Amino acid sequence: MGYKNLKETLLALEKKGELLRVTELVDPVLEAGIIQRRVFEKKGPALLFTNVKDTPFPMAANIFGTIDRTRFLFKDTLKVVDSIFKLKLDPFDALKHPLKYAKTPLAAYHTIPKKVSNAPVLACKTSISKLPKLVSWPQDGGGYITLPQVYTESPSKRGFTKSNIGMYRVQLSGNDFIQDKEAGLHYQIHRGIGHHHAEAIERNERLPVNIFVGGAPAMTLAAVMPLPEGLAEILFAGLLGGHRIPMARTQNDELPIYAEADFCICGYIEPKAQKPEGPFGDHLGYYSLVHDFPLMHITNVYHRKDAIWPFTTVARPPQEDTMFGEFIHELTAPIVSTVFSGVHEVHAVDAAGVHPLLLAVGSERYVPYALERQPQELLTNALSLLGNTQTSLTKYLFIAAKEDNKELSCKNEVEFILHILERIDFARDLHFITRTTMDTLDYSGISLNQGSKLIVAATGEKRRELCKTLPKMSLPEEFGNAQLILPGIACISAPKHSQKRDTHDPLLFTLEKALANQNLQGLMMLIVCDDASFTSATLKNFLWVTFTRSDPATDIYGVHSFTNCKHWGCDGTLIIDARLKTYHAPALTVDDEAEKKADRFFQKGASLYGL
Numbered sequence: 001m002g003y004k005n006l007k008e009t010l011l012a013l014e015k016k017g018e019l020l021r022v023t024e025l026v027d028p029v030l031e032a033g034i035i036q037r038r039v040f041e042k043k044g045p046a047l048l049f050t051n052v053k054d055t056p057f058p059m060a061a062n063i064f065g066t067i068d069r070t071r072f073l074f075k076d077t078l079k080v081v082d083s084i085f086k087l088k089l090d091p092f093d094a095l096k097h098p099l100k101y102a103k104t105p106l107a108a109y110h111t112i113p114k115k116v117s118n119a120p121v122l123a124c125k126t127s128i129s130k131l132p133k134l135v136s137w138p139q140d141g142g143g144y145i146t147l148p149q150v151y152t153e154s155p156s157k158r159g160f161t162k163s164n165i166g167m168y169r170v171q172l173s174g175n176d177f178i179q180d181k182e183a184g185l186h187y188q189i190h191r192g193i194g195h196h197h198a199e200a201i202e203r204n205e206r207l208p209v210n211i212f213v214g215g216a217p218a219m220t221l222a223a224v225m226p227l228p229e230g231l232a233e234i235l236f237a238g239l240l241g242g243h244r245i246p247m248a249r250t251q252n253d254e255l256p257i258y259a260e261a262d263f264c265i266c267g268y269i270e271p272k273a274q275k276p277e278g279p280f281g282d283h284l285g286y287y288s289l290v291h292d293f294p295l296m297h298i299t300n301v302y303h304r305k306d307a308i309w310p311f312t313t314v315a316r317p318p319q320e321d322t323m324f325g326e327f328i329h330e331l332t333a334p335i336v337s338t339v340f341s342g343v344h345e346v347h348a349v350d351a352a353g354v355h356p357l358l359l360a361v362g363s364e365r366y367v368p369y370a371l372e373r374q375p376q377e378l379l380t381n382a383l384s385l386l387g388n389t390q391t392s393l394t395k396y397l398f399i400a401a402k403e404d405n406k407e408l409s410c411k412n413e414v415e416f417i418l419h420i421l422e423r424i425d426f427a428r429d430l431h432f433i434t435r436t437t438m439d440t441l442d443y444s445g446i447s448l449n450q451g452s453k454l455i456v457a458a459t460g461e462k463r464r465e466l467c468k469t470l471p472k473m474s475l476p477e478e479f480g481n482a483q484l485i486l487p488g489i490a491c492i493s494a495p496k497h498s499q500k501r502d503t504h505d506p507l508l509f510t511l512e513k514a515l516a517n518q519n520l521q522g523l524m525m526l527i528v529c530d531d532a533s534f535t536s537a538t539l540k541n542f543l544w545v546t547f548t549r550s551d552p553a554t555d556i557y558g559v560h561s562f563t564n565c566k567h568w569g570c571d572g573t574l575i576i577d578a579r580l581k582t583y584h585a586p587a588l589t590v591d592d593e594a595e596k597k598a599d600r601f602f603q604k605g606a607s608l609y610g611l
Contacts, residue, residue: 002076002242005120005260006214006308009073010048010060018069019046022607027053028143030594033136033313035601035608036061040320044611048308055132059309063217064323071327073217077242080107084239085334110244111235113160119248119259120304121212127180127301131263133173136313137281138591141290142174144280147310149212149223150185151234151255152196155205160247160256164192165233167223170211170265170296171277183296184277185209185269186288188440192229197269197294206268208254209296214262214310216241224324226332226390228339253300262307266300273297279585282441284353284548285316286585291448315588316544317350325350339388342381344402346391347410349547351540355439356547358394359410359417360385364401364459375399375429375457382455386433393439394453396547401459414486414539421466421488421524424458426558427569431455434553443585444551446502452553467522476514478507479528483536491527491535491542494579501583508557508577515559520573528577535578549578 003009013019026032026049039047039062046069049059064070071078080103133143148170154162168191171177171184187193200207212219218241222233238245246259253266274292282288312320325348336343342363349357362381364373382399385391400408400420410416431454438451445451466488473482473492481493499505508528515526527546529535535545550556555577558570580587601608 002074002216002218002240004216004241004243006060006216006262006310007306009063009217010046010308013046013063013069013072016072017045018072019048020044020607022047022049022601023051024601024607025051025053026059026601028055028059028132029053029135030138030591031598032059032061032134032311034590034595034598036311036313037315037319038598038602039608039611040065042611052132055130055309057130057132057303057307057309059132059134059311061311062320063310064220064312064327065320067323067326070323074221074240077107077240080104080242081240081331082334084108085331107239107242110238110242112244113234113238113247113256114244115256116246116248116259119246119257121257121259121261121264121302122248122250123305124303124307125301126303128172128183128265128298129180131172131301132309132311134311134313137287137315137588138594139279139287139586140174140281141171141278142177143172145170145172145211145213146312146314147213147220149215149219149258149261150187150193151210151212151258152193152207153255154196155199155203155207160234161232163232163234164196165219165223165237166191166193167220168193169280171280175276175290177275181298182275183265183267183298184275185294185296186277186280187294200269201271204271206270208268209266210253210255210257211265211267212258212261212263213265214308215258215260216243216245218242219245219258219261220310221324221327224321225328228389257302262304262309264300264302265298266302267296267298269294269296281313281315281588283314283317283319283321284356284441285544286443286548286587288441289443289585317353322350325354340381340384340391342377343385345410346385347413348391348394349413349543352543352547355390355393356395356442357543358385358391358397359413360397360399361402361408361410362399364403373401373460374425375401375459378457378459379431379455382431382457386453386455395438395442395444395451396454396456396552398456400457404459413543417489418466418487420456420458422462422464423460424456424524425463426524426574427562427571429457430556430569430574431457432553432568442548443583444549444555444581446551446554451551454552454556465522466524471518471520471523473518473520474514476510479511481532483532485527485536485542486539488522488524489527489542490523490525491529491532493530493532494528496530497577497579497581499582501581502554504554504557505577508575511575512557512559512561515573520559523573526573526575528575528579530579546576546578549580549584550576
């Protein structure tokens, strides 16, 4: 039986030696986030802040801070979930090995939410102004909920099976929100709540919204689970949690309330009501800037008597949310091929901000008799990935064929990228999708929610050796400090970007021409960046800079480039402009004074001494 609420979860972690109590007064403005990030970086324990400034409620952090701790939280149900996923892979396996699936009927029963009349979360009432208002980064626009479970139902067909639970950040204070009456609801494009909101607008109705905070760890994970459209997260939460999720009704609130939540904020969105939300330090390592997002009107704020406020902070990966991704990958690996036909493995690259770069191993079985194999089925695989679930947010998709190397795994990032560069034909194997929807948090495109995608597909025999030393290059005077990052990949420093959005930079065409008659054999990718020393220093820096700071259609150039019948390619080195652009959001930077102030928690005699 899984953990049913947050207090039960934290006590179990404390008993296991996986939780520390912080008794000193902590400020939720900057200080709490600094502490959480430091402890996460050291693979430290979960934290319970028992004395929080300007709020009566304790705060908990780093609950999912290591993959082992995350697995521990679901230790009672992982085997059953795995069995159900395998049952989808091979339904006849249940007939062959019935004992393996003995608990499956009970697990299926757990997916059905339970209607209850006794709800601990309804024990007390409070106001938004009394809740902890976490400010993670110096330029954040106000206090935020960072681990919310935002619950909505289809306006046209109410009920649990037509519900959505998503983790969409919620701004509680700042900007021009009316204190205690309004909150900003930032939901990203492609998210399930968007379908419900669109229905409400079409019907000219307000959309009821409940925000749950705390409760069982299964509810938190379900809120970030990339489930197929039409499969309600609350059903998956019951499966993963090992118990039916208890839901209560009140006379005045329009939606059911999660009984074991620590807090529930009830309210609604008027059909087209918006207010500026942000900025907010986000998981790409930059600030999401101020934009209009749906405005939530607050009607009630409930909490249980022993309520604890869980939180996390996000920034350039890896962070605590990295563990969500790693755990979800583990859970879903057995069913990848059933969701995406022909795909054997996928890997969203955390160091590149997750959505900007996806690596995949697919199949290439079309035209097996061809003298020279080229990507064909791989493109079908790739389009499937770009058209389903959260992989549809991908900006760069690198895909290779399992038939070329049975041992190839996209989790081995360097080996996988080099495998592709050894085989790719840049004149043929780059496939752009332009002016399409993009991740709301990615500012590299031509506007908010709009940019381009690139499929980089490679199959066949090895075509070349990648250079292991930097070729001699005669560069225009504006460029310099050439550095080799990996075999076949180098970077150079360039002047600051000065162009408008949705335009090429003439300086990069100058670079193309300068390299046109030089011997760059084995150099497949050249990254143009602000600081080549930083970009080449680590693999993580290369991945972060290259894929978060470029839009494929706008920022890719190439030696001997051409366009033929709408197809772009090049016969030489591929050039990616990965400089910070004039229209990009600023990168996150720390507040030195707050960092220094937080040192006291780690000094001798303090709660976190020794970490």
